[in-house]
Amino acid sequence: MNIVVCLKQVPDTTEIKIDPVKGTLIREGVPSIMNPDDKGGLELALRLKDQFGANVTVISMGPPQADVMLREAYAMGADRAILLSDRKFAGADTLATSYALSGLCRVLDYDLIIAGRQAIDGDTAQVGPELAEHLGLPQITYVVDAKMQDNGKLLVHKENEDSTQVLEVEGKCLLTVLASAFEPRYMSVSGIMEAYNKEVEVWSADKIDVEETKLGLAGSPTKVFQSFPKAMKAPGELHEVSEEEAVELIVAKLKEKHII
């Protein structure tokens, strides 16, 4: 089985600073990490590899600095790493990104594509589903468990807001997974020793199956209107009171704020 895992390198912070003029993220000085949901996806792929001997290819689109994240993937147990890096990809929104990734997937031999649910910088949760659409693949999002059965079909648990759906899927498909369901393994020491002896393949746009006009900023219909950091909330108040008193207290507070 050949599994492709989509990885994104993201800034490791919940306090992302935003350029007040451009409305884009300021990445300088913020350490970068493998996006947690994507790392969960890699963990799922590696578990399937442990069980059935799959071949795991990690792919990413980003600047050359994403190399270190792909080395981490090697040290965790990935077999091949490809980085799409080309100025033509610059300024891509989710549509152009997923389109570029689909162009890469089209030239790869795969049975399963795994992506994280969403990235902690953009939080769109769009790239995985869009990638499936570009490739015409069935998709299951919010995956919390996936096992290969003896009949060759994947048994997938999908988390809904108030329930879990169990689905069986046959043939090629795309899953987006939740980090919380797949506690990632640590890099092994021998994996670390080998990580820089392996090649991270850096591919430009001309190596993949795409129309160049649909790449990067030109292929991105999304225009960021405005970005702003979340306003700090006032600290909560803790009251240890009986239920009756609690009702009175809440009502009084709501009246005080003219909510009721």
Add this chain to the structure above:
Amino acid sequence: MDFSYSKTEQLFLQMIRSFAENEVKPLAAEVDEQERFPLETVEKMGKLGIMGIPVPKQYGGAGGTVQMYIMAVEELSRVCATTGVVLSAHTSLCMAPIMENGTEEQKMKYLPKLASGEWIGAFGLTEPNAGTDAAMQQTTAVDAGDHWVLNGSKIFITNASYAHVFIVMAMTDKSKGTKGISAFIVEKGMPGFSIGKKELKMGIRGSATCELIFENCIVPKENLLGPLGKGFNIAMKTLDGGRIGIASQALGIAQGAMDETVKYTKERKQFGRAIAKFQNTQFQMADLKTKVEAARLLVRSAAWKKDMGLPYSADAAMAKLFAAETAMEVTTKAVQFHGGYGYTREYPVERMMRDAKITEIYEGTSEVQRMVIAGHLFK
């Protein structure tokens, strides 16, 4: 001269730091409180290859460097000094002498299982009457034709009750003094070998420190490590390497206490402001930080020399002397900065101060380190 970590070392640091934080730190207080050997952590370390970092790949190790191994000891000790010394004794005191002195058969037999963590290693030199004066070995090994017979006892042996492989020094020819001491590889379960009483210690309370007892213990002929009569040299060289490990442990403890104190003094408010805002705190902490960084450079430099195959005996002694005394000073002051809370077990600095003390004592006391350094200076 390049002081930066290589890319491989950076990746390793990322892994070991997150392992220490997520797997080791949450157990540290319990391991200390219950004087419990952290076996589950050792098993996890084995699976990840941490128990065999500097062992060559052909012997089942990760093929890493001494530098990486001591980074691991430092990062583990930063959150739990017990876990740090388990790794240090296993690697420096058991696997290293086999790597450096073992025959091909001995390496093939012992290193893969040690490097994978399936077996834990230990080292026995100290005896009730042979501490710093290690030449006064009373444990004997007699050649009985097709095997050796060992009699005597060893004390203060780290990892003892959980170890499978022990490097043991014994007198094979008393008339030759230190040249009559030989090294042996003794396995758990060999006839006549048993583990004696467990020490109740001030610090590193989870590290399973016990006595080793040899009563007509039968050791196969092929388990002599290195040439006959070279045991004292092997022990001294092994301790040179071990000192880099203990220096890293001390460094880790000091760094851990610094981390805790920076956090605490920023949070703790007295006289209307955080105590980190007071110049007394700032000046003292600046001095401590400087010492910790100086210790780190000494430790890194000694490890680098060992990796390069350069002589490192004096470097290891200086690193251990300085790092151990720094750990003691930093942890003592860390408790002081924490005030009454620092004296309680609610905060880890109390444990760190108890743990730090041993680094001035074992694998050569600070006085021994001064003797080693002076020996090189005035030779």
